[in-house]
Amino acid sequence: MLSSEQKAIWRKRLKSPTALFFLSALVTWPILTKLEAFEVFYEFSRTHESWEIDEIALLVINLTIALGASVWYKSRKLKRISEVRESERERAEQNARHDPLTGLINRRAFYEILEQASFAGVASDAAQFVGLVDLDRFKPVNDVHGHAAGDFALCTVADRLREEVGHGGHVARLGGDEFVILFAPEMNAADVERAARRILWNVAEPVPFDGLSILVGASIGLVQWDSALGLSEMMRRADHALYQVKFSGRGCFAWYDCDADQQALERAEIATELKSAVQNDIITPFYQPIVNIGTGELVGFEVLARWIHPTRGNIPPFTFISIAEDNGLIGKLGVSLLRQACVDAANWPEALSISFNVSPIQFRDAALVESTKNVLNETGFQPERLTIEITESSVIDDVNVARPKIEAFKALGIQIALDDFGTGYSSLSCLRSLPFDRIKIDRSFVTDISTHQQNQQIVSGILSLAKGLDLDVTAEGIETSDDLAYLQGSSCSLGQGFYFEKPIPADQISWLLETEWAEHRVLLPPAVKAVG
Ligand code: C2E
Ligand code: MG
Ligand code: MG
DSSP: OOOHHHHHHHHHHHTSHHHHHHHHHHHHHHHHHHTTHHHHHHHHHHHTGGGTHHHHHHHHHHHHHHHHHHHHHHHHHHHHHHHHHHHHHHHHHHHHHBOTTTOOBOHHHHHHHHHHHHHHHHHHTOOEEEEEEEEESOHHIIIIIOHHHHHHHHHHHHHHHHHHHTTTSEEEEEETTEEEEEOOTTOOHHHHHHHHHHHHHHHTSOEEETTEEEOOEEEEEEEEEOGGGOHHHHHHHHHHHHHHHHHTTSSSEEEOOHHHHHHHHHHHHHHHHHHHHHHTTOSEEEEEEEEETTTOBEEEEEEEEEEEETTTEEEOHHHHHHHHHHTTOHHHHHHHHHHHHHHHHTTSOTTOEEEEEOOHHHHHOTTHHHHHHHHHHHHTOOGGGEEEEEEHHHHHSOHHHHHHHHHHHHHHTOEEEEEEETSSOOOHHHHHHSOOSEEEEOHHHHTTTTTOHHHHHHHHHHHHHHHHHTOEEEEOOOOSHHHHHHHTTSSOOEEOSTTTOOOEEGGGHHHHHHTTTTTSBOOOOOOOOOOO
16 A cells, blocks of 8 residues: 555656656557547658658657647646635635634624625614624633633624524624624514523623633624614714713713713714813803802902804703813813903902812813913912812712812912812712802702702701801702892801803993992892801
């Protein structure tokens, strides 16, 4: 028996031109004999002796045979090369359509399937559903247990998804820890929800790896596949649904919500305009009077940011401030507003102060004290006329981080007010341990206080607390003379609200100071009841 190597050597030898020549001669000799070709050649050569035709003929025959053999050999070789190329092409095609780690189809293949499903869906008028799956807590798996563990977890999740999706559906890995499912065409929305619940449950099952128990979870955004919208829009919607889940706590599924999407799109549009609005001081301070409710004296103004947009109208501060925070613009916005407010207030009587809001994220900015100081230096506004309003959420996370900042403000001569008191944690230890000058009772406890017994109790409690801690109190949201009358005579010294004035732009302040507030006083109703 010949070994495989020997066989290969013989195969090579047999394919050499010499061997092929002899072989082809062996094959063609009897054929030529049969056809009496030699007699023909003999006769021809005899009659054309001078031509030495027999040698020429023999040469031609041999050359023809050698050429034929060579062509046959070459064609076989070419065939083999094209077979190899074909199989390489198939392998490349397979790789181009599959995720090498999990073996699932990839984004490209999934999109092709979606396109086909869209044709089928249009034809059958049946709804089909897509689910975008993103793993929760996957990054720590890689970070803590290493990439081998991460890869294993991904493969396990892929298997679990494949199993759940079954024959009629498709599952693909889009990349990283993101997967996508096209549910089977016969599944309705309720079936899809049930499947989504099972997927969440199965994916959350521990993944055993190398004696470890790896824990990941999943969030799923669901959307009904609508071919009219096109692929990228559908995937964007699924992504939005997924984002909603991630935002609201993970580990569950959510359907695409058109209203929430519109809001998110609007926020994105506002975010793109916000930068230039901040740079160009388009967002301006409005001012709401703060009044001594015992004497009617005007003591100052709260600075409230206003963005009056040419097409969107008045964009509320709650909207653009959170967008500014999300986009890293809150620091610049704060500086722009404070500078404008200091320039405006520098023209008012010195007795009038301004109260400036600082959001929790703004408060975390390490440069806040420095930038405030710079604005004061730049504008020449006295720090003693400035109060910074912060909310409890600014300080509750870490009182020890908040304290040096508050102390730094106080060292500059700036006062600190705790805004919206009562709506947050109302932490007494925070009140005791931080050097606040004033608390502002949230308007939800003040508006309608004259008729609302529970609010009366709460406000009374806050007032006695503030008195005990020697803090000033401002009541926000005084809307009626009854509310004001109720608070008068109490230990609440300051108030603000629509009863006195709504927030107004800077150019109305001088008019206001010259007319109805000329004496820095408003006409107050007689006190009806005292609290606190
Ligand atoms: P805030 O600091 O508690 O401001 C008081 C809010 O109550 C203001 O709303 C004011 O217009 C409103 N208000 C005042 N009196 C009354 C009243 O009698 N009735 C009613 N219904 N509302 C009254 P605004 O201007 O929409 O501001 C909302 C919040 O946005 C502010 O709450 C503050 O937290 C934030 N904010 C406003 N301007 C700025 C700013 O320049 N920077 C920062 N970081 N936050 C700001
Ligand atoms: Mg405020
Ligand atoms: Mg407030």
